[in-house]
Amino acid sequence: MRVVGLDVSHTIIEVVYLEEGRIRSGGRVPVTREALQTFAKRLQADDHVVLEATGNTAAIVAALTPQVGRVVVANPLLVRLIAEAKVKTDRIDAAVLAQPYGSGFLPEVWTPDDSTQALRRQVARRSQIVRQRVRLKNEIHSVLATHLLGKSPAADLFGKKGRAWLGEQPLPLDERLGVEQRLRELDRLTEDQVAIERLLGEAVLADPRVHRLLTITGINTAVAIGILAAIGDIGRFASAEKLVSYFGLNPTVHQSGLQPPIHGKISKRGRSHARAMLVEAAWAAAKAPGPLRAFFLRIRQRRGEQIAAVATARKLAVIVWNVLHDDEDFAWNRPALTAMKRRRLELQAGLPARKGSRKGIAAEYSLKHIRDRERAMAQQAERGYARMVAHWQTQPKVKGTGAAKPTRNP
Numbered sequence: 001m002r003v004v005g006l007d008v009s010h011t012i013i014e015v016v017y018l019e020e021g022r023i024r025s026g027g028r029v030p031v032t033r034e035a036l037q038t039f040a041k042r043l044q045a046d047d048h049v050v051l052e053a054t055g056n057t058a059a060i061v062a063a064l065t066p067q068v069g070r071v072v073v074a075n076p077l078l079v080r081l082i083a084e085a086k087v088k089t090d091r092i093d094a095a096v097l098a099q100p101y102g103s104g105f106l107p108e109v110w111t112p113d114d115s116t117q118a119l120r121r122q123v124a125r126r127s128q129i130v131r132q133r134v135r136l137k138n139e140i141h142s143v144l145a146t147h148l149l150g151k152s153p154a155a156d157l158f159g160k161k162g163r164a165w166l167g168e169q170p171l172p173l174d175e176r177l178g179v180e181q182r183l184r185e186l187d188r189l190t191e192d193q194v195a196i197e198r199l200l201g202e203a204v205l206a207d208p209r210v211h212r213l214l215t216i217t218g219i220n221t222a223v224a225i226g227i228l229a230a231i232g233d234i235g236r237f238a239s240a241e242k243l244v245s246y247f248g249l250n251p252t253v254h255q256s257g258l259q260p261p262i263h264g265k266i267s268k269r270g271r272s273h274a275r276a277m278l279v280e281a282a283w284a285a286a287k288a289p290g291p292l293r294a295f296f297l298r299i300r301q302r303r304g305e306q307i308a309a310v311a312t313a314r315k316l317a318v319i320v321w322n323v324l325h326d327d328e329d330f331a332w333n334r335p336a337l338t339a340m341k342r343r344r345l346e347l348q349a350g351l352p353a354r355k356g357s358r359k360g361i362a363a364e365y366s367l368k369h370i371r372d373r374e375r376a377m378a379q380q381a382e383r384g385y386a387r388m389v390a391h392w393q394t395q396p397k398v399k400g401t402g403a404a405k406p407t408r409n410p
Contacts, residue, residue: 001069002044005098006051007090008060014090015039018098025091036060040067050097052076053109058117075107112232115203119229122200126222127273129193136182136189140166143175158186200225201349209234212323214341215333216316217292217378218285221345223277227320230274240321247275249314266310275313282312289378290332292316294385332381334374336365
């Protein structure tokens with residue numbers, strides 16, 4: 001077997017070959033589709049190609065995979081030798097990739113399938129559009145604050161009533177033109193977001209994993225799709241702790257010699273977008289009745305709101321792993337609320353609306369007594385969690401074990 005190391009830049013790929021423990025140069029290949037196809041034909045069927053994860057990795061992997069035995073993508077954060085090398089050239093970088101792989105020490109990155117890759121691209125585009133829309137709205141609010149204009153009486157400044165109020169405000173001509181330009185850009189971005197969300201809805205509508213995720217408190221359609229795009233195949237995570245680490249929600253640990261380990265802030269390594277969405281879901285879960293809210297309140301009492309939100313996001317990651325791994329709904333699922341979430345996903349995917357229809361469990365959530373009944377059950381679960389924690393905290397601990405002291409039956 002021959003190992004082929006590739007150091008990829010924007011325009012050139014440096015190639016080295018590792019054969020029988022020796023490194024030899026393979027020249028350079030331009031980063032174009034035609035040049036890669038020509039280079040792939042020169043490779044052998046049992047070659048193993050190694051390259052670092054970059055922006056164009058997926059296209060390079062797709063071009064080389066049919067011609068070689070295996071294509072391996074290295075984790076750039078863990079290949080420390082390249083960053084720490086005193087003598088650094090493209091050839092040395094390619095060799096540093098090839099040699100650890102030949103020895104079995106190269107940290108690899110999972111390569112998603114085509115559908116997951118497409119889902120990730122659409123999720124990333126939606127995230128960019130959302131950030132741009134938030135920026136435009138903030139700029140308009142800043143203009144109003146600069147000219148000492150009060151808050152709009154309309155609930156939504158960018159709705160029909162809010163825009164009518166905005167048009168009546170005494171702004172200088174240049175500021176008014178700037179506000180109108182931002183509103184036009186906001187409308188264009190809104191149309192783009194709706195189109196992308198429809199594609200996302202169509203892609204996952206028949207996926208049972210999304211419907212499982214929607215049963216979890218705090219997780220809506222956007223969060224469920226974002227998490228699914230980040231995870232891909234749940235089978236590649238052996239435990240919930242592995243998934244927590246993948247999202248970067250695991251605490252850093254410092255330990256040396258006989259000193260006890262010191263746990264610090266979360267590592268923030270991994271899928272940053274999915275981590276942000278889990279934190280967003282944690283804030284939503286903190287406002288909804290249920291065990292997750294009780295957990296949030298317990299942590300907030302000791303550590304503050306921000307740490308409580310991150311801890312709740314970590315708890316959500318554990319629940320996500322169990323729900324997907326066991327293929328079961330969340331234990332404290334609220335059926336009518338979940339059905340309403342699923343119906344929103346159907347509408348997002350372009351399914352026709354059923355105006356005036358009161359059939360189906362999704363319509364039951366519009367009935368007050370159904371909402372009150374589900375909310376009461378969630379509140380009961382929240383109180384049960386609080387009682388369990390209070391009982392657990394009052395139990396004496398057996399010295400040296402950290403476990404509660406067992407009690408004898410009377």
